Amino acid sequence: MNPGSELRILRTEALGELFSRLTASGHRLLAPVRRDGRVEFAEVSSPQEVALDYIQTTTSAKAAVFPRYEPLLRFRLRGKAADVQELPPDTRPTVLFGVHPCDAASLATLKAVFTWDSPDPYFETRLQQLTVVGLSCTRGDAYCFCTSVGGAPGDTRGSDVLLTPLDDDRFLVEILTEKGRTLAGAAPQLFAPANGEQKENRLAKITPRFGVEQVTSRLPKLFDRTEVWVEQSLRCLGCGACAFVCPTCSCFDIQDERQRYDSVRLRCWDSCGFKLFTLHASGHNPRARQSERWRQRVMHKFSYQPERLGVLGCVGCGRCSRACPVDMNLAEHVQALAEMSV
Amino acid sequence: MTVANPYAPYPMRITRVTEEAPGVRTLRLEFVDPQVAERFTFKAGQFGEYSVFGEGESTFCIASPPTRKGYIECTFRQMGRVTTALADRDEGDIIGFRGPYGNIFPIEDWHGKNLLFIAGGIALPPMRCVIWNCLDLRDRYGDISILYGARTVADLVYKHELAEWGSRSDVKLTTTVDPGGQTPDWKGQVGFVPTILEQLAPSSANTIAIVCGPPIMIKLTMPVLAKLGFTPDAIYTTLENRMKCGVGKCGRCNVGKVYVCKDGPVFTLAQLNTLPAEY
Numbered sequence: 019m020n021p022g023s024e025l026r027i028l029r030t031e032a033l034g035e036l037f038s039r040l041t042a043s044g045h046r047l048l049a050p051v052r053r054d055g056r057v058e059f060a061e062v063s064s065p066q067e068v069a070l071d072y073i074q075t076t077t078s079a080k081a082a083v084f085p086r087y088e089p090l091l092r093f094r095l096r097g098k099a100a101d102v103q104e105l106p107p108d109t110r111p112t113v114l115f116g117v118h119p120c121d122a123a124s125l126a127t128l129k130a131v132f133t134w135d136s137p138d139p140y141f142e143t144r145l146q147q148l149t150v151v152g153l154s155c156t157r158g159d160a161y162c163f164c165t166s167v168g169g170a171p172g173d174t175r176g177s178d179v180l181l182t183p184l185d186d187d188r189f190l191v192e193i194l195t196e197k198g199r200t201l202a203g204a205a206p207q208l209f210a211p212a213n214g215e216q217k218e219n220r221l222a223k224i225t226p227r228f229g230v231e232q233v234t235s236r237l238p239k240l241f242d243r244t245e246v247w248v249e250q251s252l253r254c255l256g257c258g259a260c261a262f263v264c265p266t267c268s269c270f271d272i273q274d275e276r277q278r279y280d281s282v283r284l285r286c287w288d289s290c291g292f293k294l295f296t297l298h299a300s301g302h303n304p305r306a307r308q309s310e311r312w313r314q315r316v317m318h319k320f321s322y323q324p325e326r327l328g329v330l331g332c333v334g335c336g337r338c339s340r341a342c343p344v345d346m347n348l349a350e351h352v353q354a355l356a357e358m359s360v
Numbered sequence: 361m362t363v364a365n366p367y368a369p370y371p372m373r374i375t376r377v378t379e380e381a382p383g384v385r386t387l388r389l390e391f392v393d394p395q396v397a398e399r400f401t402f403k404a405g406q407f408g409e410y411s412v413f414g415e416g417e418s419t420f421c422i423a424s425p426p427t428r429k430g431y432i433e434c435t436f437r438q439m440g441r442v443t444t445a446l447a448d449r450d451e452g453d454i455i456g457f458r459g460p461y462g463n464i465f466p467i468e469d470w471h472g473k474n475l476l477f478i479a480g481g482i483a484l485p486p487m488r489c490v491i492w493n494c495l496d497l498r499d500r501y502g503d504i505s506i507l508y509g510a511r512t513v514a515d516l517v518y519k520h521e522l523a524e525w526g527s528r529s530d531v532k533l534t535t536t537v538d539p540g541g542q543t544p545d546w547k548g549q550v551g552f553v554p555t556i557l558e559q560l561a562p563s564s565a566n567t568i569a570i571v572c573g574p575p576i577m578i579k580l581t582m583p584v585l586a587k588l589g590f591t592p593d594a595i596y597t598t599l600e601n602r603m604k605c606g607v608g609k610c611g612r613c614n615v616g617k618v619y620v621c622k623d624g625p626v627f628t629l630a631q632l633n634t635l636p637a638e639y
Contacts (some may be wrong), residue, residue: 090367093413098453100413104368135608135622136366241636269611272367272604274416281414283367288610295612296602296638299439302575304601304615304638314614314638322617 023174024199025212026191028181032208033065039205040113045149048082049115050075059114070116070183073159074337078265079121082114083144084128087286090140090272095279105282107143113201116153120164120335122176124265125150130327131268140285149197152177158222161336163349167230169334171222182217190215227349228356230320230330237321239360244309246358250351251312253344254291260338260348261289266319266331269295290314320352366607369411369456370396375431377451380517381510384482385447386423386435389457401460402426404467404490405598405626408459409606410434415445419603421625422460423485425492432457435485435517461606462625465490465570465596473568474502478581480553480573481510484517486598486625487572491525498530505532505562509553509577512541534560554580557588564589570596575639582629592630599625599639615639 028036040047041063051060052069056076062068093100125145132141155162155171164170174180178198181189191209193202202209240246261267271288274281288295291311297303305311319331332348339347376388391397402422409417418440424433438447449455467490475494479487494501506525510516516535525533536549536556549556553573569590571581578597585595601613601620613620616635632639 090365091369095414098449100454102369102371102413102456104365131611132609135619138609139365268609270604270609271612272417272610274414276414283411283416285367285605285610288612290611290614298600298602299437299443300574310638317616318611318614322614326617 023180023192023194025215026193026202026209027184027212027215028189028191028209030065030187030189032205033068036205036208037063037065040201043204044111046110046112047115048079048112050117059117062115068116070153073155073157074118074161074335074340076337076341077263078124078335078337079114079117080124080128080265080268082112082148083125083141084132084268084270084287087284088140089282089284091283093274093276093281093283095276095281100281107140109143109147111147111149112144113149113151115151116181117150117177118155118335119152119171119173119175119177119180120162120169120333121265122150122152123164123169123173123333124335125176127266127323127329127331127333128268130323130329134327149201150177150179151201152180154180154182154217154220155222155224156183156220158224159336161339161347161349162222162224162334163227163336164334165224165226166228166349166353167330167332167334171224172217172220182220184215184217184220190217190220192217228353232356233320233352234324236355236358236360237317240355240358241313241317243358246355247313248307248309250354251309251346254308254312254346255344256291256293256308256311257343258289258291259341259343260315260346261291262287263337263341265333265335265337290318316348316352316355367458367605369409369417369458371454372432372457374449374451374453374455377449380435380519381515383438383447384435384515384517385438386433386485386518387446387449387455388424388431388433389455390431392454397430402432403460403464404493405465405486406460406462407486407606407621407625408432408434408457408461409603410436410442410446411456411458412442412445412449413456416442417456417604418442418446419606421486421489421598423488425489425496427493427496435482435488437482459606461621463623465626467493470494470568471500472502473566474563475504476562476567476569477504477506477508478553478557478569478571478573479506479508480577481515482517483572483574483577483600484508487570488518488521490570495528495531502566503532504530505534507534507536507553507557507560509536509538509549509556509573510541511538513537513543513546515541552580553577554584557581557584561588564591564594568594568596572598592633593628595629596626597629597632599627601625601639
């Protein structure tokens with residue numbers, strides 16, 4: 019248990035009342051929803067829509083703070099002239115409900131990228147308006163490796179409130195932050211005092227596969243081992259699915275989309291796995307080979323970001339490996355790197 | 361909005377268009393808002409994001425020196441969607457600009473030193489800013505030498521300024537074109553930049569070398585400079601990695617742990633030697 023946290027009991031049947039209170043006070047509720055055989059985060063209004071028994075959503079929850087595409091500016095074109103309109107950040111208060119600890123932890127990585135040097139009002143406004151209600155994992159699968167990268171199935175980092183299902187009827191509630199207290203304060207009668215309930219025996223067992231320290235210390239020495247990167251990426255298609263589903267991948271593109279006289283400048287997700295990502299106008303490409311782009315992906319997450327921004331670029335959610343059409347498994351590859359002699 | 365939107369461009373009016381070479385133009389730009397013009401400052405080596413509304417943004421250095429007030433210039437080759445739209449703009453048209461971004465050439469640390477500028481093709485623009493900056497403060501520097509090469513005579517940019525530098529007694533200018541790129545009346549050298557540099561054999565004593573050009577030129581020029589006795593911390597270049605945001609977020613310009621848009625674009629060879637060769 020988190021020492022500073024307040025413990026409560028919330029009955030599952032009380033979620034309806036909690037959701038009503040939150041939506042009545044103007045909150046947007048994002049929660050896992052089962053659709054077409056997948057579970058994804060979507061806007062909901064009642065607990066009946068929510069699937070809390072999921073192991074992992076296909077795409078991550080990062081869209082809550084960093085949408086797939088986000089309009090920044092609007093241009094109304096008049097010949098070669100234009101009226102430029104700045105599009106303000108989204109200020110709706112949002113509750114991200116039922117997100118697993120890996121996704122909650124990813125918010126710290128995203129924040130580090132978007133704020134390390136200069137402010138980003140789009141990201142920061144969304145993050146300020148976001149309350150995270152985490153959900154401990156009672157089950158994992160072979161792709162989960164949070165415990166190898168500093169996480170845990172009951173990790174509280176990034177959550178304002180963490181729920182752990184005690185049985186079918188009750189959650190143990192850890193209220194972790196001021197935002198969490200505000201959320202519980204919206205319906206205080208729903209949060210009963212806890213009576214010595216423990217979450218530990220409810221949590222999934224995820225066996226660590228490697229140590230972060232082993233990886234980060236070895237990677238700089240492995241950079242020039244071209245054969246390693248070529249072998250690991252031989253079957254990589256460069257499709258970018260791994261980055262698309264990743265909770266910490268934050269590279270983006272900025273594009274103008276125009277329909278006749280109306281144009282929007284937007285930013286959208288991009289990936290270092292794409293050849294076009296770094297291609298110069300001259301035709302020169304600093305990372306021309308897929309193996310170099312795979313190396314960039316691994317180095318960036320496990321070496322460059324920790325060194326530069328002090329955050330690991332991976333939370334062990336395993337989505338990239340579940341989504342990969344050619345079954346490349348990040349945890350397996352990173353484990354191999356961690357065990358390689360240098 | 362409480363925080364200024366880092367992605368909003370300032371409108372700038374094109375006040376002069378100069379045809380430099382086939383497909384290469386220079387735009388002179390002035391801020392539409394006089395208050396923005398008043399507080400805008402930059403230093404040699406910095407770059408910006410230039411927008412055509414409805415088409416997108418492109419990254420170019422500021423090619424004019426900070427010693428020339430009231431305007432900035434950019435020089436670009438028409439290659440893709442944005443530069444094609446830029447090439448379609450005339451004097452009087454409005455485009456967008458955000459910047460200045462990135463670090464600078466430390467020209468104040470170079471006082472009293474000789475400067476050797478080596479440029480290839482469309483990479484003269486980032487250097488032109490430094491050259492004019494130093495020429496406008498001429499008495500602070502020792503000898504100033506410029507070696508500039510292009511594929512063909514037609515591809516040399518800033519032809520009028522090359523003529524001016526060539527006629528100045530306080531500048532030593534050498535121009536060259538690739539073999540086959542010369543015209544019958546060409547008076548300059550014929551040969552690739554590294555070859556001509558080796559023939560010129562400039563002294564490395566108390567001298568800073570500034571090198572900008574296509575990757576192949578840089579790669580082949582560095583060993584020549586080393587042979588001439590230039591140490592890695594006396595050689596400067598600017599990286600041309602692709603960028604989108606310009607403010608250290610989009611990840612596109614990353615070379616190892618370095619953000620070219622924040623830590624660069626100006627690097628010494630000593631700094632480049634510590635990075636992966638992904639530029």
